[in-house]
Amino acid sequence: MASGSHSWHCCLLLAFFLVFSGADGLSTAYYATSCPSLQQVVRATVSSAIQAERRIGASLIRLFFHDCFVQACDASILLDDVPETGFVGEKTAGPNVNSVRGYEVIDRIKANVEDVCPGVVSCADIVALAARDSTALLGGPNWAVPLGRLDSTTASLAEANRDLPGPDSDLGTLIARFGAKGLSPRDMTALSGSHTVGFSQCTNFRAHIYNDTDIDPAFAALRRRTCPAAAGNGDSNLAPLDVQTQNAFDNAYYHNLLVRRGLLHSDQVLFNGGSQDALVQQYSSNPSLFAADFAKAMVKMGNLCGAGGEVRCDCRVVNDS
Template sequence: MTKALILDSRIAASILRLFFHDCFVNGCDASILLDDTATFTGEKNAAPNGRSVRGFEVVDTIKSLVEASCSGVVSCADILALAARDGVVLQGGQSWTVPLGRRDARTASQSAANSQLPAPSSNLSTLISVFSAKGFTAAEMTVLSGAHTIGQAGCENFRNRIYNQTNIDPAFAITRRANCPSNTGSGDRNLAPLDVQTPTRFENTYFQNLVDQRGLLNSDQVLFNDGSQDAVVQTYSQNNARFLADFAAAMVKMGNLSPAPGTVTEIRRNCRMTN
């Protein structure tokens, strides 16, 4: 991960997102890493993933090195969990102990990815509901959203917010419009930092931005919009140590999301395909 970050400052955020999108669909089983086959359509090209998930090559590199040392012992799911943790730490976050022993899925589900992952346009009630379905409280949902203190988003995901919403700092909206045309289809892939102040530092400026109405995505700003999570956001905006500690605890909980009982799993030798 250290070498990967030297080559690509976005990779910690990308691996963290990859881990989240894996765990929220049938548990942390590396199903998101599987390529499509003749027998199933995988998760890579689901709507929440197809044009945005990245970092597969980094996982492949780690896996090849691990396999050369101890073949068939360490799962792709465990590698992804560890890489996500290490990326956060390398960008200033707090470390946590990653429980190990995950196994890898032998199939994947595009339909589950489409239905179970929250969208950038989600409102607060939807976010609370989606995370509740996975066993998380509203406060845990809010602290996990703090992952957006690193990384970037494409124009297509925040266009409506910067042109049509009123709960946004005017100067911030004008700045973002410079790289995101108003007409659909133009500049859709143009990127903007989720945290404009410190996009490669894992700390609480994300929450400070929300207080200042500078959340980039609708799903960010709804956390601080005269709703149930305002006090949580205020707390994290003022207490970086509390945010980092609570985020680490929530990540352990997320990493414990498991496939349904009876699911057939294995330890894949290639993260892109079953053995």
């Protein structure tokens, strides 16, 4: 978390920046003058975090997704509950609690950015840049990130519980949930490819490995070794979302789907006799196509912006009024 001195300096300069920035909409050059070293600072901090724990890269990509699907890409997911005021954030929503990670890395990036550009860069933009850098540092595509988001002063636990697709979602639900955010079925299938990195808990894939028939029996048996059938036993045990190259951002996720080795029910439904089968086959055989479509879909999702807000001094709390 940013220190008290960082927050004080940030708030001192915040009003000046908001009045004189004059920026409408997002731009890849948004901080070219106000914080020219921003992207180097973010990438260096993300790189350090990934060197310490490679899994955190996947977590930062997922954090961006879970932020953008609730109130748009506004860093609302970063806000802590404040019991004394009755403020309730999104961290305890079903899809987020004991699942979304990386908050401390965002705090670290924010503190490092504040050291060089106090009061200038939003937490929402930091989350977007961290997701891009995580993808690239894990071996995936790189892209220019449009910037200029503001941080929300509100959060929505109800919207997080309602709008984020779950691991048991069927294809129709996935298409509808993504469509509600202006994302096409192609965007959805490309973005699902982020499951080429990262892990999931037993509680998320237990039903798939024990009850579904669209799964390779040998793969189901492998996963059952560390995921007991009875709920409450081994619920938090982890398995890689991509059994082939769990720490590399590539197109192996789609190879897995072709041989019925998708870890989650919501993964395997992308290749199960439905509308996305042909696209999964294309991504499986054409890694460049997947990389290009993934980058486009991340920019498109990142363009979901809120109606207003502020540049938070501390990513976990709204600024003092």
